[in-house]
Structures are given as C-alpha cells and as structure tokens.
Amino acid sequence: MVPFRVLEERRVDEEVPELDAETLEAVRTYNAGHYLEAHELFELIWMRQGGARKIFYQGLVHVAMGFHYLVAGDYDRASAKLQRAAELLDDFAVDFLGFDVGTLRGSVALCRHRLAELGASGITRFDRTLIPRLTLLPHAAQEAR
Secondary structure (H helix, E strand, O other): OOOOOOOOOOOOOOOOOOOOHHHHHHHHHHHOOOHHHHHHHHHHHHHOOOHHHHHHHHHHHHHHHHHHHHHHOOHHHHHHHHHHHHHHHOOOOOOHHHEOHHHHHHHHHHHHHHHHHHOHHHHHHOOHHHOOOOOEOHHHHHHOO
C-alpha cells in the first residue's frame, strides 16, 4: 500500500495564464523522455520567475532531474531529487498554472515509494511506465494553442 495523503482541490486563480511556447517546449521535451534536456529548459524558465512560480518551476526542474537520474541508474541522486521535487510541489493548487499538479504529486509519490522498495541494487528493475507525463488541464491546453 502506497501512503498517499488526500489533498483538497485548491485553486489559485479562476483564470489560468496562457502558457508560453518555451514552457510548452519544455513539457513536450519532458514527455518525450528527454529529462536532462527538459531540466535545462525548465531551469531557464525558473531563473526568470519570481514568487510562487519560481518555486513551482524549481519543482519541475527537480522532477526532470530525478527521472533523468533514475533512468541513468543513479539511485541516490534520483531519490534526493524526487524527494526535493515532492517538497517543492506539495503546497500548490491541483491546477497551478494549468498543470495537473495533483496527478503529478501522486505519481511522484508512487515512483518514490517504488524506488525505495527496489533500493539501489534494484533500480534497473524500475518500471519506467510509472514515470509520469506532465499533463496540462483542458482549459490550459486550449489557452496555450
């Protein structure tokens, strides 16, 4: 049994800002499994942000690097990055900036749990189909077109 805490549906804004082409490219790159490259793209976005957006994009930077390390077989770094990602994304609304943050948090928690079960010696047996995609909610995806 994977320990999940139930998160209430929290919204920051009723209006979701339009996502820029750079963010959409970072999402596409991540979803294509190019985690290191996605990390670099999210990092460029993160460096220009302030406030809550900066923390959120830092969380995406850590998600991307965590899965890069996981695929590369580096248990310690994968575990550390995914833990930090979970901490950074923990307090965001489930639809922050139009991302499906609730599902992402749950998927990262599941991956962290499975990784811990396998341990360093079992990282090569990690089921990569568990690695979450970054999903934009319908209202954000429409606005981003």
